Amino acid sequence: MTKHQSGGTTYTASELLCVMAARLLKDGQTVFAGIGVPLLAATLAQHQFAPHLTILFEGGTIGPRIVPGELPPSTNEQRCTRYANMVLPITDVLLLLQRGYVDIGFMGGAQIDRFGNLNSSFIGDADNPKTRLPGTGGGNDISSLTNMIVAMKHEKRRFVPDVDFITSPGWIRGRRSRAEAGLPEGGLWRVVTDLALMGFDEETREMKVLALQHGVTREQVQDNTGFKLLFDRKVETVEPPRKEELATLRRLDPDRRFTA
């Protein structure tokens, strides 16, 4: 477990991801959140500055309140429904993405490439995989239908030129290839890592560094990436996690189930 530090405050990489991702959200938005960092980040945003942010869970929940210390094991159990506004069938909650009611889809990632395609199905060749991963779940649906934030650890083996398998499409082969494949809406909007915040070039749809985490250099980011990154004309350094942010996070996940 990597420890990060800033001004006497220590935090884990997962905590850093939660805080940075939370800051990307806006009050009043509807966020389709996966388990782990996405769930925590969205809840953190609600507690900090976005009281009217609505969280949707794949299991079929609209607008629940997460009970601190009782985090659900996935987005499909009754803990996800506490104080929810509505509970509905899985297919129907996923159809909200297709109908367009969702602002942001928010997931973790196992492997990503320069065009923001995600792989959570196969490491190696799909016919003879080195590792069979658990698969798409709602990932393919979310990434096909709405604007996405992905939060993940920044490692060279995870940031590859081309994913072994496109489980959840980003910009596919760049430029207009996503729309041409039949996906006119949505796309990968932001990638948050423990090293940087990234977006995608408007034209080529290649991954582009927008900001660096506190204390991280451009070289560090590039060295931990398996392909050549673009850098925005104005790369900023983001403010490190504030004490209140970390305190809220630790109240939500006192057992560090998702933030260890």
Next chain:
Amino acid sequence: MTKHQSGGTTYTASELLCVMAARLLKDGQTVFAGIGVPLLAATLAQHQFAPHLTILFEGGTIGPRIVPGELPPSTNEQRCTRYANMVLPITDVLLLLQRGYVDIGFMGGAQIDRFGNLNSSFIGDADNPKTRLPGTGGGNDISSLTNMIVAMKHEKRRFVPDVDFITSPGWIRGRRSRAEAGLPEGGLWRVVTDLALMGFDEETREMKVLALQHGVTREQVQDNTGFKLLFDRKVETVEPPRKEELATLRRLDPDRRFTA
């Protein structure tokens, strides 16, 4: 109001229709019933010999019990849901027909032709109608998807060679034309009138008299029909309404809302 009579018992044409139609049903069947005679006939069957017959209503009701004297004004009001097993959206109750869960669709008719097509949309030319009728409702869906019983008054103006407009398809133009139009399942099974019980020839799909109501001759049936009827090799005369049947009917509809 025509009065019918048999052995000292007097009954209306609608009562006759209810009794005869009820006798066509079997215990354990699932019957999609329209308002009026169909609803009463299905309920009569339940009370007489088919306690496990399930009635479906278009408004979204599965297996209700009709409260005597509190007949619903249509199949879409709360009176239809009394003691029901389930209430569901309209689209879903109609989809039960498409999925194949229904044995019999049961409707009234305004105009019918020799192939059992029904018209409840336009009298005269559809572009310049003499009368705009209320339209299909679920009629087109029921007749397209399941085996149908139609109960109606036997009048020459209602039994026409070709309906002005096919609202609810029967056998369309006969022979295999129904299946060829994209309707491989269901079809008009029985027509019950105050004069006769009719089916359709297995080959040509033309209307065929199977039995006569008590005291009715073949000539009477033909004279009240606007096209040449087929007659089954063995045309029987059906037993007139029994006292118990009429008594049950009159308990169900004491105000004669649908049996006048």
Next chain:
Amino acid sequence: MSTQSLVTPYRKLREDTLARDRGLREKVMSLEEAAKLVSDGDHVALGGCHLSRTPYAMIWALIRARKQNLTVSRSIASSESDLLLASGVSRHVVTSWFSQGLIWGVSKVMRHYTENKLAVFEEWSHMSMGLRYRAGAMGIPFMPSRTMLGSGVGERLGDGLKTMTCPFTGEELALLPALNPDVALIHVQRCDAYGNAQLDGLQFMDLDIAMAAKRVILTTERIISNEQIRRTPDQTRIPFFTVDAVVEVQIGCAPHECYGVYEPFFSHLDEYAHMTTEDAVKGAQDYLARYYYEPKSWADYLSKLGMDAVLDACRRGRSVHND
């Protein structure tokens, strides 16, 4: 029938939805304020069916606000659609069945306007209406189905109905165009100030209509707290983010019924049928003057229906709970 803009293109649907304020916010207003959310020319879908959960108070407000050129759709249309034609608010009704109700014979008002080509009654099968709303709710441009084939109903829709051969089975299918109404008017038993609605009993097509529409106006017998909604989230049928206005209006379906609260006002419906039997136009105008234009408020309208009638309808309505 023209296919032009029959189905909202996906990009347009997404843009329209994105532009809506979908945050958790209060949206309680009056009937008059809510009426301003309906523009002339809009396609307005009506919730409920036939005599049930008709959003009558909101329709009353639209007629009083002298809206024009609305296209109206509903699973089954009754007297409310008569009045939308007679008031000049609509000249186009899309439905599967249109008449006051079987027990009153064929509506004379519907006949007058449609037979004289003053209005269009666009007829689809009942399931087709439902599947069109459902496709709209799901964000797909059509729904495959197996009815309307071989019928005049299907034929008369022209390009409004397409067919295809299933690439999996070789079967012939009808393709029903998605319907995404501009506005949905839906009456519910209860909802919160954000628009989370819980509906008892018959649901009709209301859930799909709410999800399909580009704006939703809820009228409700009662506004309850959001905390109350959150106690039984599995009873919520319409989520707040589809809703743009919440109007509390008691007995808001009169003279029709609201499941578990009141049954139809049968005597009043007899009176309406009687008024429009001889001269459909004059009868409807007299009816509109008396019950739509003269009352000062919805309560005033109800008082014209009569306290006895209200009490009787409510007594019958509660029978589903306690008989």
Next chain:
Amino acid sequence: MSTQSLVTPYRKLREDTLARDRGLREKVMSLEEAAKLVSDGDHVALGGCHLSRTPYAMIWALIRARKQNLTVSRSIASSESDLLLASGVSRHVVTSWFSQGLIWGVSKVMRHYTENKLAVFEEWSHMSMGLRYRAGAMGIPFMPSRTMLGSGVGERLGDGLKTMTCPFTGEELALLPALNPDVALIHVQRCDAYGNAQLDGLQFMDLDIAMAAKRVILTTERIISNEQIRRTPDQTRIPFFTVDAVVEVQIGCAPHECYGVYEPFFSHLDEYAHMTTEDAVKGAQDYLARYYYEPKSWADYLSKLGMDAVLDACRRGRSVHND
């Protein structure tokens, strides 16, 4: 992937449905009797999702009955599908996600059987699984949708996924083949002896699965009277005529959860994960021997999980009602 019999032809679907006894009749039986309704080679759809409302008691009975060659489908597959592979009951799992659960890492059992080509894990997107069941429930051969396009998930399905250009909008669409499982296993909080089921909380894909399947086996925490069902018909989610067997089995999802009754048995799931970490095959076999083949009854199985564990899971489960 072969399209051969991927979609049940409509005539066959109708014939199969017509042949079922759909009358209102009692159908209460034991787990062992219900297991006889499942034939070797059947496609068996599992209700619930991940750790929720998994029909574990019925799966337990199928494993004990040594069924063979079942194809299993589920929205999200967890340890129950591990065990269906490890027991030899299934060699083919159709789902969107397959692992015990995020907190236990990637399932070693799933990995062993799939990576060594001993079993097929056929992957569809989560919404696609739901829409396939929904098309099956609706009696249509496919559902149009807008996902899996441009992805390896879609590509890998070959002819299992078709595309078309929408005749209304010109948009590119994916067509998902209808899924009508031979048998559905669904666990509910309560139902009557006829199979009218009322489900609290999360519904997952169970309603569509019940409607799509050719046979349905319900396990239920409690059988209630039909009169009780008829008091709140708008709470019924699965109608009796889709149901072929009703089995009353308390704590029937253990070690998974049943909404409002018990939460997952986390310590037991940790134990399972631990047993299968080192040697997935031996671990799973040991687990099956201990918890599947040795117990005399479901109560005996629960007693192996432990009274403390049962009480703890139930205490946590009820928290949705009274916290």
